Amino acid sequence: LISFGGGVISDMGGFAASIYQRGIDFINIPTTLLACVDAAVGGKTGVNNNFGKNLIGTFYQPKAVYCESSFLKTLSSRELAAGMAEFIKMATMFDDSILDFIEKIDEKSFLNATCENEIFTQIIARSIELKSRVVEQDEKESGLRMLLNYGHTFAHVIENFTDYKLYLHGEAVAIGMVMANQLALNLRLLDKMQSQKIKDILLKFSLPISYKINNVDEFYEAFFMDKKSSNKKINFVLASPLGKGLIKGDISKEDIIATLREFQ
Template sequence: MIIPINIEAKDSKKYNIYIQELQELKFNTKVAIVTNPTVAKFHLQRALSVIKAPLVEVIEVPDGEEYKNIDTVLDILDKLFESKFDRKSTLIALGGGVIGDMTGFTASMYQRGINFVQMPTTLLAQVDASVGGKTGVNNKYGKNLIGAFYQPKAVHIDPVFLDTLPPREFSAGLAEVIKMAVMFDREFYNFLKEADFENRDDIVKIIAKSVTLKANVVNQDEKESGIRAVLNYGHTFGHVVENLTNYTTYLHGEAVAIGIVMANELALNLGLLSQEEADDIKKLLIKSNLPTNFEIKDVEGFYEHFFLDKKSSNGEIAFILPNGKIGTNIIKRDIPKDTIIKVLKKFEGS
């Protein structure tokens, strides 16, 4: 299956997303595959076997979000200079979102920008991170604060990669899928309720639909000035949960699942979602083996954390909510503090 992307920017950018087992990829320039030891162990041979190029270099970086920083990017750049990569060379990101974000960012900088290709290997990267051209790294001030919008030349999504993915990582990817279904597509949401997450055909349908939904949003709003913000459903609360637990307790998608439950509670309070639908979404999260509970110890402290997020730097918090029912969305920026506190109190623990 091929999903075309056509971003309507001044310098119109077009590329394809391929969802299929990897096929031969021909390059007439030098290619470097950026990956990590975990992914390389399982999938590097598979990738190497399809890439045909005059020179294929493998650049391994350590595995982990803690290495998603400028130092690792500088290491990759050094390797490219050592191997005399030129402006026509191509970088291939073979890995999850961490590898994808760093490789894309490196490609955006090397000699003012070289081609890059995404080969995402986690569900999260396949349905979300590899689509849309956000690239970047973390620093001590926060996550993804240094980066660039830089679109790949192609995205090759091979569902076979997922066979080796730990179940928790798989579920974390499903959280982003559920997010998109609740925001944009009731029919897809119903499909997810019935789907068998261990069935290859169902997984391919899930990837294809998610990519289409995300691509549609990105095509309309590459730089997140409007509708792209809707992809942050569950994230306003989820980021606080990640932050309060020092990014160690939950995977990002798990925190998003909790954030979705919290956002739904807020929507319920504002008359934007029925109790029945909020419960239904929670059931789907549980079916996906995602957490749905979080005990807030300090409600005021939780509220204060919203303002640490880069997306609320002007003192306004954007809440992304269903707009009356599943499959619709609204961005709310004017919710009184009292209302939010009331919602947070619902999650208050001892």
């Protein structure tokens, strides 16, 4: 089976391959930046349902992933920015020196897809290098790989509450990173300067950084549909500091609610 397209295609194609005849070979040919840097690499497959994001899925590795940067020249600025959000996620969790590289990218030529192919190639190569290293150590997401979900605990709730129609996945992740950073800031795990740095980088690429929560209690309860929650505790992925991820599952309901209220 060949999955040719963006992240949704690689997720669905991989899932279909994993269950058809108890598993057949498949390859991914990602055509969006988000798929190149994240979705098509690592073997996580799945589909959404009415209860949440990717709640039906498998871990099933593709036989190969072919990334062709020239496909990215066909993308809208919004799609490119969404892919950049996932790259920013990787840098924030594992290598803050990449944030310096991102800050030097000319955002206008990047968002217009007129930048040198070398920029896209470097982004893809660095992302795959980081993610491969993580997946090799923790393929089934029992520890280290959970850090790749930075921003996603909040993002999945936002996507679900907006029926997956208002935001691209990378846009929701951008907002989720800001929310996660605010929680880390309130817990004194991250300082204001570092939190602001991520906001500034996201804004540089025209990514959203805010979401209005209408019902804090409903938003909080939705966290428990997250795959990282266990024993009635929510495992949040936080930056502490930039370039180093932390999984924290002992945050009180009061502290979580207080952070959510800042987004009302």
